[in-house]
Amino acid sequence: MTDLAPAIILVRPQLGENIGKAARAMLNFGLTDMRLVSPRDGWPNPDAGPAASGADMLLDQAKVFETVEEAIADCRLVFATTVRERGMAKSVATPREAAAQIRHKIQNGERSAYLFGPERSGLANDDVALADQILTVPVNPEFASLNLAQAVIIAAYEFSQTIDATPAYQPAFPEGQASKDSLLGMINHLEVELDKRGYFKSEDRRAHQQRMIRNMVTSASPSEQEVQSWRGIIKSLARPPKET
Template identity: 70%
Template sequence: MSENKQPAIILVRPQLGENIGKAARAMLNFGLTDMRLVAPRDGWPNPAAGPAAADADIVLERARVFGTVEDAVADLAHVYASTVRDRDMPKPVATPREAAKQMHTAFGEGRTAGILFGPERSGLTNDDVVLADTILTVPVNPKFASLNLAQAVVLVAYEFYHLADGTPAYQPSHPEGVASKEELIGLMEHLETELDKRGFFRSEDRRAPMRRTLRNLIQNASFSKQEVYTLRGVVKSLARPPKEDR
């Protein structure tokens, strides 16, 4: 994913190298590589970031350091500020899902965007947020709304990646196709015939409901063609007399 088609992930005054590494790992999980660090507390590079990144080295190697938030967002057309706090400033609010839609539209029109994430302990200040166009708020339990830095990054990165992902929301359990009704009915009738021979349907008044139960079991199983073929072979094998009786 080219960097002009993805949001910049801007970590403002991050405190621990481990958290920067974990954020880098979360970014690369979903194809993001534009990390920007604003005044990291322990400087940069930070030896603690590498192990925590779990091989997301490309993100750390490309990370750019800025002295101020103003410098970090200077080339961006739209900035989101990730925060759960109420602010005394009128700004639109978006969830990560809505922000992802907006960013994909922006990138399609040749515009740029980035997301601010605050320090682990205190979050973004009002002076940070005032530079943003939109407040980005993750819907979480209002009684426990605390997310760590990597969690916040992974939620936003996932929603952005999800919109461009070609994996279908629903994938059938049998990509080769489920059995046809004709094949299922053939299995049902085969099973019923053999069970009838062995007196399974002992009560005539129970025959119909028991038959429906068996057919429903087969129908609801969503068997593939191969599975129906295998089961018919099983029924056929069980219907033969034992070898010692032949």
């Protein structure tokens, strides 16, 4: 993670537990620059560590400030996270848009920050006024109940998603497909056993039924090992049932 990864700034956070949870959310997605503005119960806070579940390093390194102005002094682009409409003439970004803008700033050598308000009341209008843009997480309008750590995790997740725009998509069949040779060997094995049991109703139908089997086996695209397993299954099914 670059040094210019965005800061997560908790403004007047109330509960130490929530500061710890926010640290855990950050570190899950590789963010480490935590800043606290006037935490209500002082700092350090004994409730933060246990909630951080191992992200204590962030708490130890957290920088504490008296005011939002000081906390954002080294940042070029600041997003104020809000749930409610503020009726302010600021542009509103989604987490994805904010992440893209922050990534762009990093490419220019500039740092950004996300502001998050106190758990109960959210950011004051004076805090929002210091931000360049408003960040709103698009929650269900009939149930907007995102807590602090959840808002942080969405912001951090979206930032982490901008790092490598190349999709991480894996091939549908990570194992190599079986050779046509062994695929056809298996199909032949199956057809011989079916033939012994009168599966092919008539010579007219045979061609159609065989084509169907070939299509099904081919489209299943088994690996070499799977072909061996299927052959074991066919062999077993062709045996008479055990006496009971």
